[in-house]
Amino acid sequence: xxxxxxxxxxxxxxxxxxxxxxxxxxxxxxxxxxxxxxxxxxxxxxxxxxxxxxxxxxxxxxxxxxxxxxxxxxxxxxxxxxxxxxxxxxxxxxxxxxxxxxxxxxxxxxxxxxxxxxxxxxxxxxxxxxxxxxxxxxxxxxxxxxxxxxxxxxxxxxxxxxxxxxxxxxxxxxxxxxxxxxxxxxxxxxxxxxxxxxxxxxxxxxxxxxxxxxxxxxxxxxxxxxxxxxxxx
Amino acid sequence: xxxxxxxxxxxxxxxxxxxxxxxxxxxxxxxxxxxxxxxxxxxxxxxxxxxxxxxxxxxxxxxxxxxxxxxxxxxxxxxxxxxxxxxxxxxxxxxxxxxxxxxxxxxxxxxxxxxxxxxxxxxxxxxxxxxxxxxxxxxxxxxxxxxxxxxxxxxxxxxxxxxxxxxxxxxxxxxxxxxxxxxxxxxxxxxxxxxxxxxxxxxxxxxxxxxxxxxxxxxxxxxxxxxxxxxxx
Numbered sequence: 001x002x003x004x005x006x007x008x009x010x011x012x013x014x015x016x017x018x019x020x021x022x023x024x025x026x027x028x029x030x031x032x033x034x035x036x037x038x039x040x041x042x043x044x045x046x047x048x049x050x051x052x053x054x055x056x057x058x059x060x061x062x063x064x065x066x067x068x069x070x071x072x073x074x075x076x077x078x079x080x081x082x083x084x085x086x087x088x089x090x091x092x093x094x095x096x097x098x099x100x101x102x103x104x105x106x107x108x109x110x111x112x113x114x115x116x117x118x119x120x121x122x123x124x125x126x127x128x129x130x131x132x133x134x135x136x137x138x139x140x141x142x143x144x145x146x147x148x149x150x151x152x153x154x155x156x157x158x159x160x161x162x163x164x165x166x167x168x169x170x171x172x173x174x175x176x177x178x179x180x181x182x183x184x185x186x187x188x189x190x191x192x193x194x195x196x197x198x199x200x201x202x203x204x205x206x207x208x209x210x211x212x213x214x215x216x217x218x219x220x221x222x223x224x225x226x227x228x229x230x231x232x233x
Numbered sequence: 234x235x236x237x238x239x240x241x242x243x244x245x246x247x248x249x250x251x252x253x254x255x256x257x258x259x260x261x262x263x264x265x266x267x268x269x270x271x272x273x274x275x276x277x278x279x280x281x282x283x284x285x286x287x288x289x290x291x292x293x294x295x296x297x298x299x300x301x302x303x304x305x306x307x308x309x310x311x312x313x314x315x316x317x318x319x320x321x322x323x324x325x326x327x328x329x330x331x332x333x334x335x336x337x338x339x340x341x342x343x344x345x346x347x348x349x350x351x352x353x354x355x356x357x358x359x360x361x362x363x364x365x366x367x368x369x370x371x372x373x374x375x376x377x378x379x380x381x382x383x384x385x386x387x388x389x390x391x392x393x394x395x396x397x398x399x400x401x402x403x404x405x406x407x408x409x410x411x412x413x414x415x416x417x418x419x420x421x422x423x424x425x426x427x428x429x430x431x432x433x434x435x436x437x438x439x440x441x442x443x444x445x446x447x448x449x450x451x452x453x454x455x456x457x458x459x460x461x462x463x464x465x466x
Contacts, residue, residue, distance in 0.1 A: 161443040204442070204443060205442050206439075208437055208438070209437070210436075219438070230452065
């Protein structure tokens with residue numbers, strides 16, 4: 001199927017919707033939330049979106065997260081990318097202050113996604129994909145959003161001082177697939193396992209691979225696809 | 234493709250080979266080692282073997298492990314099954330004596346599998362599937378058998394006093410998929426993670442799911458199939 005790419009916005013939050021050309025609803029919708037320093041049309045998301053549309057006729061929506069994409073100047077975006085690269089190089093785990101900032105960002109992003117879902121109500125059932133920052137935002141979103149029926153999370157863990165994340169995870173009962181990297185520079189393996197344990201979902205599957213934060217193997221993307229096939233169709 | 238089931242034996246070890254009818258080699262071969270108290274034609278193996286033959290035209294071979302199947306009386310087989318059920322009910326982990334017995338059984342089974350591979354040399358490339366006891370046997374087999382190019386393991390872990398298992402795992406470099414159950418009655422999660430960590434393979438993927446030793450979700454069987462598709466074809 002041909003892919004149509006349509007910009008949209010919810011309030012002043014820019015979004016993008018990929019759909020099969022000529023179709024205006026009634027198909028599964030996958031929400032994709034990018035990671036730290038990325039934006040709604042980062043290549044990995046755009047490529048997977050095109051594939052989901054072409055192969056399955058699903059719709060895919062992405063938003064710029066608070067402090068990302070078109071919501072900041074290119075100077076600010078560069079600064080965020082530099083900071084993230086430095087954190088990875090220094091293998092620095094989240095401090096309580098980082099965790100608090102991430103929690104505030106998630107609290108801002110969740111209502112934006114819920115408003116976007118109102119805007120996209122012709123589509124469904126709805127799946128969610130987001131790893132790293134996309135998980136910190138997605139866990140409270142999926143916890144509070146009954147329209148989302150399955151979620152892919154990962155590359156994230158419980159952080160000292162962040163009580164809202166495990167509390168949200170404990171409210172989630174939809175099927176979860178969770179990727180974790182054994183040698184993640186910024187997420188301790190035990191912290192990731194603890195977040196996985198916190199989900200109340202009866203179906204939850206953690207995929208642990210060797211390598212760092214940016215080295216999730218490509219076969220996991222195939223697995224996400226089959227996961228959404230199982231739960232959205 | 235039609236499935237042909239052919240009994241064979243290596244010495245006095247009974248085996249079974251499933252092949253596409255009318256084909257006598259030159260296709261991928263998957264070795265399947267059953268778990269404790271089971272036998273070479275246990276329903277899960279027979280069903281998967283038929284599927285691999287019908288869908289992909291592969292061959293599948295299984296042997297009765299030492300102390301199992303046609304190698305023991307039906308009274309002995311029943312006794313083993315009763316003991317395993319009791320161990321699961323009592324959530325009893327492997328004692329050092331159990332681990333030693335398992336190591337002896339593996340030491341006996343490995344040369345049997347290697348002789349079987351000589352017998353099946355028309356087929357290849359070769360994959361290995363075995364969880365629980367099938368992993369305790371398969372890890373030293375795959376470590377010493379260069380004809381095996383990919384392996385599915387799981388439901389097993391490092392046990393106190395068993396030094397041969399981690400040493401064998403450290404010699405394995407082929408791609409591994411490893412299933413583990415969070416609430417396994419007889420394998421501690423940390424012991425399973427430690428075995429996973431011991432493999433030297435650059436590609437190794439651990440799939441952790443909730444539930445007990447006998448509750449691996451059915452979607453893992455689909456994942457094993459795709460794993461073998463990736464590595465045998």
